[in-house]
Amino acid sequence: MSALSPISRAACIGGGVIGGGWIARFLLAGIDVKVFDPHPDAQRIVAEVLANAERAYGLLTGAPLPKRGALTFCASVAETVADAQWVQESVPERLDLKRRVLAEIDAAAPADALIGSSTSGLKPTDLQAELTHPGRLFVAHPYNPVYLLPLVEIVGGAATTPETVARAKAVLDAIGMKGVVIAREIEAFVGDRLLEALWREALWLIKDDICDVETLDDVIRYSFGLRWAQMGLFQTYRIAGGEAGMRHFLAQFGPCLQWPWTKLTDVVDLDEALVEKIGAQSDAQAGGLSIRELERIRDENLVGIVQALKAGQGGEGWGAGRLLKAFEQRLWAQAGAAPAADTAAPLELVQTRVSPAWIDYNGHMTEHRYLQVFGDATDALLRLIGVDLAYVEAGHSYYTVETHLRHLDEAKLGEVLTCTTQILGADEKRLHVFHRLCAGPERREIATGEHMLLHVDSKAGRACPAAAPVRAALDVLAQAHAALDRPIVAGRSVGLKAPAPAA
Ligand SMILES: NC(=O)C1=CN([C@@H]2O[C@H](COP(=O)(O)OP(=O)(O)OC[C@H]3O[C@@H](n4cnc5c(N)ncnc54)[C@H](O)[C@@H]3O)[C@@H](O)[C@H]2O)C=CC1
Numbered sequence: 001m002s003a004l005s006p007i008s009r010a011a012c013i014g015g016g017v018i019g020g021g022w023i024a025r026f027l028l029a030g031i032d033v034k035v036f037d038p039h040p041d042a043q044r045i046v047a048e049v050l051a052n053a054e055r056a057y058g059l060l061t062g063a064p065l066p067k068r069g070a071l072t073f074c075a076s077v078a079e080t081v082a083d084a085q086w087v088q089e090s091v092p093e094r095l096d097l098k099r100r101v102l103a104e105i106d107a108a109a110p111a112d113a114l115i116g117s118s119t120s121g122l123k124p125t126d127l128q129a130e131l132t133h134p135g136r137l138f139v140a141h142p143y144n145p146v147y148l149l150p151l152v153e154i155v156g157g158a159a160t161t162p163e164t165v166a167r168a169k170a171v172l173d174a175i176g177m178k179g180v181v182i183a184r185e186i187e188a189f190v191g192d193r194l195l196e197a198l199w200r201e202a203l204w205l206i207k208d209d210i211c212d213v214e215t216l217d218d219v220i221r222y223s224f225g226l227r228w229a230q231m232g233l234f235q236t237y238r239i240a241g242g243e244a245g246m247r248h249f250l251a252q253f254g255p256c257l258q259w260p261w262t263k264l265t266d267v268v269d270l271d272e273a274l275v276e277k278i279g280a281q282s283d284a285q286a287g288g289l290s291i292r293e294l295e296r297i298r299d300e301n302l303v304g305i306v307q308a309l310k311a312g313q314g315g316e317g318w319g320a321g322r323l324l325k326a327f328e329q330r331l332w333a334q335a336g337a338a339p340a341a342d343t344a345a346p347l348e349l350v351q352t353r354v355s356p357a358w359i360d361y362n363g364h365m366t367e368h369r370y371l372q373v374f375g376d377a378t379d380a381l382l383r384l385i386g387v388d389l390a391y392v393e394a395g396h397s398y399y400t401v402e403t404h405l406r407h408l409d410e411a412k413l414g415e416v417l418t419c420t421t422q423i424l425g426a427d428e429k430r431l432h433v434f435h436r437l438c439a440g441p442e443r444r445e446i447a448t449g450e451h452m453l454l455h456v457d458s459k460a461g462r463a464c465p466a467a468a469p470v471r472a473a474l475d476v477l478a479q480a481h482a483a484l485d486r487p488i489v490a491g492r493s494v495g496l497k498a499p500a501p502a503a
């Protein structure tokens with residue numbers, strides 16, 4: 001079992017846009033996944049979604065992910081779900097089809113398996129109608145791409161047990177998602193209620209030639225779309241009410257709700273002419289980019305946004321960024337029990353990728369990100385010698401007091417970075433380390449970092465000797481590394497070479 005998750009085996013019925021995203025989400029959380037999808041290209045489609053998901057995760061986090069789960073394609077629903085702890089149904093949005101497939105799942109899955117439906121709008125009570133064990137069926141409505149967007153609306157039907165809802169939430173939370181329990185079932189739950197309203201209005205605006213699809217998308221993405229990623233609707237409007245907040249906002253804009261600002265009650269007729277009009281405008285907007293290319297652009301942008309949110313609220317993280325931060329802390333804590341290091345060579349403690357947010361105006365990894373990777377490598381070294389969260393919380397740590405970086409080559413977006421770490425010296429208070437950063441599969445050396453750290457009593461704010469077990473672990477590494485070649489650039493100072501004396 002992946003130590004990350006309370007489950008180790010999932011089954012996915014349907015491997016299209018959403019099923020593929022669930023498959024990737026589970027696999028990347030270390031969960032084995034069995035899949036049933038009768039589509040002749042199902043394996044190719046899932047492989048492509050998975051490749052995009054792995055790329056996105058590589059950009060999203062440098063935290064140590066669990067070993068990827070095993071992926072197996074099966075020939076029937078029964079075989080797929082036979083040993084599953086969580087079954088996720090993601091077949092097309094038709095009540096008759098979903099009921100039939102869910103009945104098959106219900107008949108073959110273990111009695112304690114959770115059964116989630118990805119439905120965007122069908123009520124769980126309607127999905128439960130023909131099940132023998134309806135208590136374990138719930139809606140788990142995700143958002144596309146499932147592997148990056150963390151939210152899942154958990155909606156119980158009349159027969160769903162509270163235990164099912166609690167277990168589902170615990171599994172989702174454990175794999176870095178945000179399971180939100182919707183208090184009462186209605187068609188389309190919360191998210192799609194909102195999206196449908198916007199979508200319906202947007203279709204009218206195109207049909208009535210108020211704007212084209214590109215203009216409509218610009219209106220969203222250059223304005224309220226940016227706001228929504230971080231504060232949603234109510235918190236955004238609270239601020240829009242000025243110092244008097246929400247009450248003033250409601251007083252000022254409440255009456256507008258009575259004005260003819262919306263055509264929401266009418267559903268646009270999606271006749272051939274309108275479909276062709278929207279299709280043609282959408283083709284022009286794509287500018288020749290394929291769906292997979294657009295997915296990759298979307299994913300890079302989402303990663304950048306989530307990473308920005310991770311730095312929000314003075315570094316504590318905000319919204320989806322805070323969720324990622326907490327997830328990474330769990331991953332790091334879990335990696336704390338690192339396998340014994342190979343001491344016959346510099347330690348390879350960090351591997352990451354150049355993230356979109358790391359690229360500067362020169363089109364390459366910006367300078368302070370080099371220090372970030374070296375900092376991550378130093379942190380990994382400290383955990384290896386026992387300076388973990390418990391040690392830090394008990395009042396001791398190492399602080400970096402001097403750094404010398406050498407920038408030797410560029411790193412481009414998405415390149416794999418590998419950092420090796422050599423201990424150059426250590427005593428009871430000091431630790432002298434040398435990192436080398438290499439890029440790409442050819443391991444091109446792109447930077448070195450030399451750092452002096454001091455062991456501190458963080459409450460007293462002064463240097464003090466490291467604890468005996470930390471010191472012992474450090475000595476083992478330091479002695480082994482003393483046998484390695486010392487980097488010739490270690491100890492180098494920065495400065496202009498003195499001009500040659502005049503002849
Ligand atoms: N596409 C989206 O943006 C979102 C969709 N959803 C929901 O997810 C569900 C699936 O939607 P998509 O993935 O978009 O559709 P899709 O058309 O991309 O995928 C559906 C998959 O189900 C497979 N399938 C059909 N009959 C099957 C059967 N009897 N057994 C197993 N597999 C079968 C198809 O071959 C196809 O690969 C729907 O309920 C939808 O409402 C939820 C959130 C977002």
Ligand SMILES: C[N+](C)(C)CC(=O)CC(=O)[O-]
Pocket residue numbers: 120142143144191192195
């Ligand atoms: C269009 N849709 C109703 C299938 C959308 C969703 O259900 C959620 C999403 O990802 O936007």
